[in-house]
Amino acid sequence: MRLGVSLAALGGIVYGINAHTPGFGLHGQALALLICVVVACLGWLVRTVTVYLDNQHRTLTATAAGGALVTAGGLLMSIAPVPAALALAGVGAFTAAVELTPALATTLTAAGVLVAAVGTATINHQWVAFAGYSAGLVALTLAGFNRRQYKQRLVQAEQLLTQTRIAAAADTRAAALDERTRIARDIHDVLAHSLGAVAVQLDAADALLEAGTGTPRARHHVQRARHLTVDGLTEARRAVGALRNDAPPLGDQLSALVADHHNDAATLTIFGEPRPLPANAALTIYRTAQEGLSNARKHAPGQPVTLHVHYHHDNVAVTITNPTGTTADGSALGATGGSYGLPGLAERATLLGGTLTAGQDATNWSLQLWLPT
Known part of the structure; x- marks a missing residue:
């Protein structure tokens, strides 16, 4: 069920990118767009299977997935500033904030903003769109931190309940x-x-x-x-x-x-x-x-x-x-x-x-x- 929903969401995002941009191709901007989408899809798939891995491998896969998504989202923002760019990068930043340490998650978010800034400065110069993209990426990162704390509180509550039962x-x-x-x-x-x-x-x-x-x-x-x-x-x-x-x-x-x-x-x-x-x-x-x-x-x-x-x-x-x-x-x-x-x-x-x-x-x-x- 979870895998099906994730793949359906990814399909919707890819469809939206192809519909609101010149489309995928093998030359010029269309090729760059295709590469960004492929990288994002790979990162999305890795993120989807992360929940099924143990803690030792989860950190590595979450880092790889977050890096791929924020990078692809930043480049896509530079090529064609569409909401799908923020969706891809935001999912990566949110996942990193939940699964990784705050320092590593913050680094990935900053890297995504930096990629988008460099791309905006060299490609489309749409700084208003960049500002909205950056604010949305930071907001999703903070939401991920909040989700992480919530999960930690749940774990602590379960541990406390277990200890209470043992003591009783x-x-x-x-x-x-x-x-x-x-x-x-x-x-x-x-x-x-x-x-x-x-x-x-x-x-x-x-x-x-x-x-x-x-x-x-x-x-x-x-x-x-x-x-x-x-x-x-x-x-x-x-x-x-x-x-x-x-x-x-x-x-x-x-x-x-x-x-x-x-x-x-x-x-x-x-x-x-x-x-x-x-x-x-x-x-x-x-x-x-x-x-x-x-x-x-x-x-x-x-x-x-x-x-x-x-x-x-x-x-x-x-x-x-x-x-x-x-x-x-x-x-x-x-x-x-x-x-x-x-x-x-x-x-x-x-x-x-x-x-x-x-x-x-x-x-x-x-x-x-x-x-x-």
Whole structure:
């Protein structure tokens, strides 16, 4: 389609030149006219196929086509000042301005004006026609520069759109990875606390049964393991609720957690004015309290545990403290459970801009969490 339109336009221009001039011939001015038209046709055809070439060859062909057209147009202007002369030279200048560098395109336009000026001075001396020809050639060159900038803006817009899509895809992947990491932490917390606590009770029961004494106590540990299993299911439901941002108030969760500490004495004290917290912050506080109570149950069973929550105007501080102790029955119950509880909590706190520290002095073990709100 494009090639057909281009050839039809060229045919119309050649027909117009032949109709408004003495015509083509093999002698004198008619021969010069024929040569100009042949050169212009060659340049026009080269210009037409330029769009199908790669960038490396396009520069060469656009230069050749522009040079042939502006030269032929300038000579034609000198021989027979007709509109077709400006049409040929103008197409060459416009193409050069779009395809070539501004310096090279300007050079070709200047060369076309120079050829027309020399021809006008030596052949027809029609300076008014030359002035109109030169102004039209410059105007078409400027139009080509405008078209070039428009194409560059389109390319830049497409590149920006592509980069935006890539960035959006990267953000989506990062968000999905963060969500998978969050879910992995919650699954770990549920399994570590429920199954770890069940393992503690079953190990205690096994130790008592193996010793052949304390059958009622062993039965108590088995019942306790069953209760912890039920609690694990509740924890799983709570984790799903937290993932859906549909968890109960933090104070109620902590109260239930302390009440569930059973035979181990645990107290909850809240300082400041409680307020709703972001879901991630509330879940991190709950998991920290859960980890602290679970560790106290494993490493210092029967010892009092204090859970303090301080609401400040721009942060929340949580402290879980219990005396150091040893596990009951001489068994290594403290070794049960996962080893990722505290590192996972520390990672949670860091992601929220907070800190988590744990350690012990001569008499007490403490776990401290600080989160901005």
